[in-house]
Amino acid sequence: xxxxxxxxxxxxxxxxxxxxxxxxxxxxxxxxxxxxxxxxxxxxxxxxxxxxxxxxxxxxxxxxxxxxxxxxxxxxxxxxxxxxxxxxxxxx
Numbered sequence: 042x043x044x045x046x047x048x049x050x051x052x053x054x055x056x057x058x059x060x061x062x063x064x065x066x067x068x069x070x071x072x073x074x075x076x077x078x079x080x081x082x083x084x085x086x087x088x089x090x091x092x093x094x095x096x097x098x099x100x101x102x103x104x105x106x107x108x109x110x111x112x113x114x115x116x117x118x119x120x121x122x123x124x125x126x127x128x129x130x131x132x133x
Contacts, residue, residue, distance in 0.1 A: 047075055047110070054109050059102055063088060070102070079116045080106060089121055 051072055063070050068088030074081040082102065088094045103117040 048072070050110060051075070051080060051106065054106060058105055058109070062101075063097070066091075068094075068097075073120050078112075078114060079118055081118050081120050083121060084119050085121075094119065 055070055055072065060070050067086050069085040071083040071085065073083050084094050084098065088097065098117060098119050106117060107113050107115050
């Protein structure tokens with residue numbers, strides 16, 4: 042899938058499924074980069090300092106993108122927390 046198409050699909054998923062829920066908690070979700078099977082996002086606002094943002098990132102954003110894009114190995118990283126890609130939280 043060309044990067045432009047993937048970028049647009051991710052933005053559509055963000056707009057329709059993820060940003061509204063994140064905004065309800067005072068957060069902002071921005072797409073930063075797509076490269077080599079990784080989607081880099083910036084979680085800002087209340088999400089930028091929330092201790093639960095890692096759970097939102099992995100169990101919410103990453104899981105939703107994997108399912109909606111049918112890309113089971115897709116990795117989502119928060120550019121504000123580079124260590125998030127190294128944490129395993131034990132869900133499938």
